[in-house]
Amino acid sequence: MSVLESAGKTVRGPVAEPVRRSPRRPRRPRTTGWLLTAGLVTALLVLVPVAAGTGAYPVPVGDVLASVQHRIGLGGTGLDRVAESVLWNVRFPRIVLALLVGASLGCAGALMQGVFGNPLAEPGVIGVSSGAAVGAVAAITLGWDFAGNWTVSVPAFAAGLFTVLLVYGMSRSGGRTEVVTLILTGIAVNAFAGALIGLFLFFADTAAVNQITFWQLGSLSQATWPKVLAVLPCAALGLAVAPLYARRLDLLALGERPARHLGVDVERLRIVLVLVIALLTAAAVSVSGIVGFVGLVVPHLLRMAAGPGHRFLLPGSALLGALVLLAADLTARTVADPAELPLGVLTALLGSPFFFWLLRRTRRRQGGWA
Numbered sequence: 580m581s582v583l584e585s586a587g588k589t590v591r592g593p594v595a596e597p598v599r600r601s602p603r604r605p606r607r608p609r610t611t612g613w614l615l616t617a618g619l620v621t622a623l624l625v626l627v628p629v630a631a632g633t634g635a636y637p638v639p640v641g642d643v644l645a646s647v648q649h650r651i652g653l654g655g656t657g658l659d660r661v662a663e664s665v666l667w668n669v670r671f672p673r674i675v676l677a678l679l680v681g682a683s684l685g686c687a688g689a690l691m692q693g694v695f696g697n698p699l700a701e702p703g704v705i706g707v708s709s710g711a712a713v714g715a716v717a718a719i720t721l722g723w724d725f726a727g728n729w730t731v732s733v734p735a736f737a738a739g740l741f742t743v744l745l746v747y748g749m750s751r752s753g754g755r756t757e758v759v760t761l762i763l764t765g766i767a768v769n770a771f772a773g774a775l776i777g778l779f780l781f782f783a784d785t786a787a788v789n790q791i792t793f794w795q796l797g798s799l800s801q802a803t804w805p806k807v808l809a810v811l812p813c814a815a816l817g818l819a820v821a822p823l824y825a826r827r828l829d830l831l832a833l834g835e836r837p838a839r840h841l842g843v844d845v846e847r848l849r850i851v852l853v854l855v856i857a858l859l860t861a862a863a864v865s866v867s868g869i870v871g872f873v874g875l876v877v878p879h880l881l882r883m884a885a886g887p888g889h890r891f892l893l894p895g896s897a898l899l900g901a902l903v904l905l906a907a908d909l910t911a912r913t914v915a916d917p918a919e920l921p922l923g924v925l926t927a928l929l930g931s932p933f934f935f936w937l938l939r940r941t942r943r944r945q946g947g948w949a
Contacts, residue, residue, distance in 0.1 A: 685900020688874020710742025797923020872930020
């Protein structure tokens with residue numbers, strides 16, 4: 580067979596396969612997630628006794644650990660009456676509340692960004708925290724007492740749920756969520772909520788004014804064990820349900836139509852997760868007031884470290900949120916000693932520059948908002 584004939588025909592027979600180089604395997608995201616989880620848990624275990632021992636009445640970390648061991652029956656020795664009272668009636672309720680509020684806000688931020696498909700979504704930025712605070716402030720001003728320790732949480736949940744639904748409905752156009760509409764809706768909701776809170780301030784008595792100021796600035800200074808027990812069921816339920824929807828959120832990130840083809844009921848998923856977001860936000864706001872930017876900063880830090888997979892992102896955001904808020908609360912009550920810096924003010928001072936950087940980064944990637 581000539582060269583010309585063989586050129587026009589398919590030559591069959593053994594063909595030498597090209598030599599393939601085995602590429603260097605990158606670190607698996609799952610391994611990174613496990614390492615980050617272990618690091619976050621370790622940081623929490625270190626920070627909790629440090630926060631318990633730091634304050635106007637210092638308690639050595641060794642004494643804190645000994646008191647904890649004594650209380651749970653694992654040995655150790657009890658401290659004097661003043662130290663025991665400071666630890667178990669003042670410091671530990673505040674620490675547990677900081678952990679619950681931070682975990683709730685971090686997880687709610689990760690859920691909201693997944694549901695809206697938007698990296699700028701956060702309960703505080705789009706007005707959900709302010710809306711929930713209006714419900715709590717209304718309960719305080721009007722003197723409601725129909726559910727005991729739950730009296731503030733119930734209207735906060737209802738107002739937070741209404742705000743989430745309002746923002747979600749107004750920010751969607753043509754089957755997708757628009758960034759500009761989302762932010763503008765949040766600005767409008769925050770302004771309206773601030774006006775309502777101001778109106779309640781005008782008609783409230785002196786005691787109610789002090790409580791409303793607490794909601795506006797955000798603080799954990801009034802932490803008690805009854806407040807911990809009031810917020811614990813809502814926070815625990817929301818944090819337990821959220822990871823169950825991690826896989827469906829990953830599919831939703833591909834787009835609504837591909838997610839439907841893969842068997843995801845998109846509308847039902849959004850409704851369930853909107854309820855979870857409102858539950859977590861209301862649980863946090865009902866005891867801490869408005870603490871912004873935690874739900875925005877925490878998920879982004881984890882995405883930059885371990886990728887966008889929600890299987891790690893949701894529980895990781897809860898852990899990092901708890902760590903961030905505990906550290907922020909420790910800073911707020913020690914940096915201006917003997918005075919105490921409002922927690923919401925501190926998180927806003929640190930979170931606002933990050934939000935500005937995120938806006939610039941998103942704009943550069945999209946080539947402008949138009």
